[in-house]
Every structure is written in structure tokens, then in C-alpha cells.
Amino acid sequence: MSDAETRVVVVGASLAGLRGAEALREAGFAGPLTIVGAEPHRPYDRPPLSKAVLTGEVAADATTLPNLVALEADWRLGTPATHLDRTRRLLTLASGETLPYDRLLIATGASARPWRDSAQAAFRGVHTLRGRDEAEALRRDLAAGPGHVLIIGGGFIGCEVAAACRTLGLPVTLAETGPTLLARVLGRHLGAVVGALHERLGTTLRSGVKVEALEDDGTGRVVRARLEDGSVIAADVVVVALGAVRNTAWLEGSGLAFDAGGIDCDAQGYVLDAADAPDTRIAAAGDVARFPHPLYPGRRIALEHWGHAVAQGRHAGRLLAGLAPEPYRDVPAFWSSQGGITLKSVGLTEGADGFCIARGSLKEGRFLAVYGREGRCIAAVAFDCARWLPAYADLIAEGAPFPPEPTGVDAGPFTVLPPDFPEPARKDRS
Ligand SMILES: Cc1cc2nc3c(=O)[nH]c(=O)nc-3n(C[C@H](O)[C@H](O)[C@H](O)COP(=O)(O)OP(=O)(O)OC[C@H]3O[C@@H](n4cnc5c(N)ncnc54)[C@H](O)[C@@H]3O)c2cc1C
Secondary structure: OOOOOOOEEEEOOOHHHHHHHHHHHHOOOOOOEEEEEOOOOOOEOOHHHHOHHHHOOOOHHHOEOOOOOOOOOEEEEOOOEEEEEOOOOEEEEOOOOEEEOOEEEEOOOEEEOOOOOHHHHOOEOEEOOOOHHHHHHHHHHHHOOOOOEEEEOOOHHHHHHHHHHHHOOOOEEEEEOOOOOOHHHHOHHHHHHHHHHHHHHOOEEEEOOOEEEEEEOOOOEEEEEEEOOOOEEEOOEEEEOOOEEEOOHHHOOOOEOEEOOEEEEOOOOEEEEOOOOEEEEEEEOHHHEEEEEOOEEEEEEOOOOHHHHHHHHHHHHHHHOOOOOOOOOOOOEEEEEEOOEEEEEEEOOOOOOEEEEEEEEOOOOEEEEEEEEOOEEEEEEEEOOHHHHHHHHHHHHHOOEOOOOOOOOOOOOOOOEOOOOOOOOOOOOO
């Protein structure tokens, strides 16, 4: 796109939007570029928010993402897009401003799923964690030395927050409806390994329980949680870590195909309308995009992975610059740090019908598990042994047979076990 009159607007001033805008400039786009963000901040990094920011090792406002390319963009921060008129190619912002566009990148990501009772969610001491301001508010409450922290939800965010609380020496209970932590992503076997890690760190685990209600002290300060089984957990800080909801509500009336699980895209990355036809002026990227992936046929996937937001953001930038890149097919990759352990994964475990320990052992706490489906490798998860992972990413990309052929220091012959998911595995982190 060399036309200096072509106007590009990016909606969502975070990781995917920033890297998409940079890719546009790198591809030679020299026209007017506007970046719209709901938050008042320049793009910042989220992974530290549930880790080093909570322990106070990194200040929340020290997480700003570097610009890798000179952008020369007009920024509209602190004012979300509220309406998209595709016929007039006009975007409306909460400020009332309207922005015409010729190409649009939608990178509005996700928000933390709120506690289901809005009055209880508003109690002082009750937190969700998605953005920098939420992280700073939670850090302040943790630094004040609460008597007991309750975390609701044993997904990745819940586990990371629990580990941060233990680093601070705070008493913490982690309540999870599933049978173990991370069971929907890893299955019960490996979820139990993560559970044991957190118990060793000093977290009290309550699995298979549902928190029914939060209660206050009569002045709006949370003091306890009531569980469905009638038991009570005293807590003056509660972290609601129940996954994410995609930021798509502002697309109401746009004619595009979306719901709270994402905005539908085709294999190139163009958004689809309600009749499944691509709008080739608009691409989506990052957490908000739900797209077909050749490794996971028959459905569209939406990821919540940092590396994916970078790669798909860059892909969308090149697409809108007219470079016609190959359909996006990067193997999903993710990491999490909890209590000194780094867990890294490639591929998606969802739908796996078996897994085996290919390297290391559960006993020594350093191992690599490979997940398979219908005789093909679909995912690998490394506990504290990430250097082994790239080779398995290649096997997954090739659709290599499962169980894999033992090579080198592999622990073969492999015993294949059922992953034992409590329900269909989630495709995303929570
Ligand atoms: C606490 C936390 C820890 C994480 N840790 C890890 C990790 O360890 N490893 C890993 O791989 N991934 C991790 N992730 C996931 C990773 O950070 C995300 O995948 C990534 O941030 C997604 O980037 P994005 O740009 O697509 O969306 P987001 O980062 O969600 O950004 C979307 C932006 O759009 C804005 N927006 C929303 N609606 C509008 C609107 N209508 N108009 C304008 N702007 C709008 C939002 O305010 C936000 O700034 C973590 C996420 C969180 C929240």
C-alpha cells in the first residue's frame, strides 16, 4: 500500500495492535496511522502483572512495551471505540470523535471475567487482574499485609497470583471447581503435579469446590467467602481469576461475526461478516481473533498467548499493508512462571486422548509431556526443561505420529496414559 492517502486505524493499543502497527510501517506503509486505546496508557506488557509486579520486584508503570519501529502514529488513548460503521468506513469513539478508515486492525484483546454478582464484586478487597491499574490495586492490597488471600480459579493467572502471594509470605487459599489445578488444560495427572507444587509452596488448595458468595463486614469490605458445601473461608483480599471475556461488545451492529469468545476471521486473518464473507479492509489479531488453524481442523481457535499476539499482530500488519502473507499457521506457544518453576507449552492439549512423559520424570519434577490425538502429536508441555521443547514443536507442526519415536535422552519406551480432562479441555488460559 503506497497510497499516502490510505488511512489505517488500529483499535486496541496493546501488544497485538502495537506489533501490527510496526509491521505496517516496516512493510512501507507511509500514510496516516491512528491507534485507539481504551486505557490511558501506552502499550504495556501483561505477563509481569501476575508475577513480578505483585511481588514488588517490577513497578506496574515499568512494564511499557518498547517501540521496535518508529511509528509516527496519532494516538487516541483513554477513549474506547464504541461503534463500527463498515458501510461508511467510520469508527466512533467514546469521546464522540469519528475516525474514517480505509484499513482497520482490530486488536481489542480480552478483559477479566468479572465475579458474577456485581454488588459483591464491588466490595473493597475484591480484585480481578488483566490490566496495569488492576495489578497496581492488587499489589497495594497485598503489600498492606492482608490476613488471608483467597483466589477463586485455579487457571494460570490464579496459580501465578498464588505463587506471588507465597513469595510475599501471605497466607493464601486457592479454590478451584475442577479436581486439580489447571486440569482443563493439562488433565488431572499433570494438574495434580502443579497442585503439589503449590502445596509445597504453602498454598492451601480447595479443589472440587464452588465459591457461592462473597460477604462483607457491613461497610463494603470483603471478609469471607461462602462455599457451596456450606463451608466458609475468611479472606480480606479476594482475587477473582475466572478466565477472560473477549472485548467484542463494541462491534454490536457492525454486521461482523463475533461473540464473547472472539471475532471470527478467515485463514488470512480478515474478519468475517455474519454471512461468513471476509471484509478485506479489516483484519483482527491477538486474543480477540478466532481463526482457523491448519493443525486444529474443523473449528476456529482463539488464543491468549503473548507470542501469538506478537506473531499474529505482525501478520495482520503485513496483510493490511497488502503484502499477502501466507495464511497464519504458527504453532501456539505459551509460558507461565510459578514459584520458581517455568512451565512452557507448544501446541494445544485440547481434545488429547493420551499423553506420555517423553523426557525427565514426574518424580524429579523436571519433565516433558507429549499429548496426542488420534495417533498424532498435538502438544508438548515442559516443566522446568524448556530447552527440549523446540524439537517437539517441530513434531507437532509435522503432525508426527503419537507416541513419538524415542530419541536421544527420551524416556522411552513410552507409557501412554489418558490425560483425564474433567471436561473438554479449554483452548485458552484462565
Ligand atoms: C496478568 C496476565 C499474565 C499473563 N501472562 C502470560 C504469560 O506468562 N505467558 C503468555 O504467553 N501470555 C501471558 N498472558 C497473555 C498475554 O499477555 C496476552 O495474550 C496478550 O496481552 C494479548 O495481547 P492483545 O494485544 O491481543 O490483547 P490485550 O493485551 O488484551 O490488549 C487489548 C487492548 O485493547 C483495548 N481495548 C479493548 N476494547 C477496546 C475498544 N473498544 N477500543 C479501544 N481499545 C480497546 C484494551 O484496553 C487493551 O489495552 C498474560 C495475560 C495477563 C492478563
